[in-house]
Amino acid sequence: MRRSCxxxxxMILSLLPGxxxxxxxxxxxxxxxxxxxxxxxxxATDQSAEHQARLQAFMAALQRDFGADRRFRPVPLACGAAPxxxxxxxxxxxxxxxxDAGAKILVVxxxxxxxxxxxxxxxxxxxxxxxxxxxDRLFTFRGDSDEAWNRSEAFLSDELRTALxxxxxxxxxxxxxxxxxxxxxxxxxxxxxxxxxxxxDAVRQLLLKSGRYTLIGTAAADAPAVKTHALxxxxxxxxxxxxxxxxxxxxxxxxxxxxxxxxxxxFTIRDAATGTVIAEAKSGLRMGADYSWDRGAVRxxxxxxxxxxxx
Numbered sequence: 001m002r003r004s005c006x007x008x009x010x011m012i013l014s015l016l017p018g019x020x021x022x023x024x025x026x027x028x029x030x031x032x033x034x035x036x037x038x039x040x041x042x043x044a045t046d047q048s049a050e051h052q053a054r055l056q057a058f059m060a061a062l063q064r065d066f067g068a069d070r071r072f073r074p075v076p077l078a079c080g081a082a083p084x085x086x087x088x089x090x091x092x093x094x095x096x097x098x099x100d101a102g103a104k105i106l107v108v109x110x111x112x113x114x115x116x117x118x119x120x121x122x123x124x125x126x127x128x129x130x131x132x133x134x135x136d137r138l139f140t141f142r143g144d145s146d147e148a149w150n151r152s153e154a155f156l157s158d159e160l161r162t163a164l165x166x167x168x169x170x171x172x173x174x175x176x177x178x179x180x181x182x183x184x185x186x187x188x189x190x191x192x193x194x195x196x197x198x199x200x201d202a203v204r205q206l207l208l209k210s211g212r213y214t215l216i217g218t219a220a221a222d223a224p225a226v227k228t229h230a231l232x233x234x235x236x237x238x239x240x241x242x243x244x245x246x247x248x249x250x251x252x253x254x255x256x257x258x259x260x261x262x263x264x265x266x267f268t269i270r271d272a273a274t275g276t277v278i279a280e281a282k283s284g285l286r287m288g289a290d291y292s293w294d295r296g297a298v299r300x301x302x303x304x305x306x307x308x309x310x311x
Contacts, residue, residue: 027073028165030066031103033094034059035123036087036110043116047144054149055111061150065157070273071165071248075101086110099128105164117142121156125164135163162212169213170247170272172221172238174200174297175229177256188229195290196255202294203253203267203301210306216247232266239275247272255293262287265296267305279305 037055066072077084079097086094086108098106109123118140125135137159141152174196176188207213223241225234232254242250249269256264266282281304286296
């Protein structure tokens with residue numbers, strides 16, 4: 001947009017930092033200021049009450065998302081008689097309120113209805129002590145309905161939480177299930193191991209580049225299932241193995257070789273604390289010898305894990 005409707009948000013960047021007094025408690029303390037709302041659509045019908053209700057539901061959902069994520073701890077803002085919003089408070093007062101509440105991060109934002117079916121959402125996350133912007137996002141979404149607002153909140157929430165605290169992920173070495181002729185006699189060869197290592201490294205680099213994850217080393221893992229390359233068949237034991245390594249999630253990948261020129265790829269991501277499957281996908285039958293395993297693995301992760309969120 002040529003004309004910014006969020007000038008007050010930008011002013012925050014020039015403030016001196018407040019002093020963080022966050023208590024010793026799990027999760028990064030985050031203060032969510034009330035988002036502003038602006039309607040320049042020019043529609044004849046007054047929808048202010050409806051929009052205010054949607055904005056309140058939007059903020060409540062955002063608070064729930066941060067509260068349900070163990071990486072964060074929402075802290076309430078106390079702003080006296082004025083709502084805690086950059087639209088109604090001086091920027092320095094808003095930053096001070098967040099600092100006094102014990103927050104390390106202040107999230108501010110606004111929604112602008114530009115036309116009947118086009119809305120914009122602007123959000124910034126500010127490191128109070130460091131006096132720097134950690135995330136600055138501008139989204140557009142179509143539709144002015146409960147469903148459209150819900151989708152917008154879910155997407156914005158995921159993007160924001162990922163930007164503030166990438167998920168600590170333990171990516172274990174890809175493993176081989178060999179159903180090809182002669183597999184029983186030859187087993188996993190040195191060449192197989194080298195090709196699996198290439199696939200593992202390619203997936204790790206892709207995940208790291210996405211910004212959604214920070215990778216946890218798995219070299220220290222010495223459980224039998226790790227040593228025997230049997231994580232894909234241990235009923236989710238990878239989660240318990242990943243947890244003491246400092247990971248929040250674990251990823252196990254497997255190549256299923258059907259023949260010397262046919263294979264399938266599968267990955268499973270689990271919550272390290274509970275063992276719950278968070279994401280799982282498998283490819284269709286692919287053609288190509290072992291030299292193409294890395295391409296198949298990258299394509300599957302890109303399409304079914306990163307691509308689902310529009311990345």
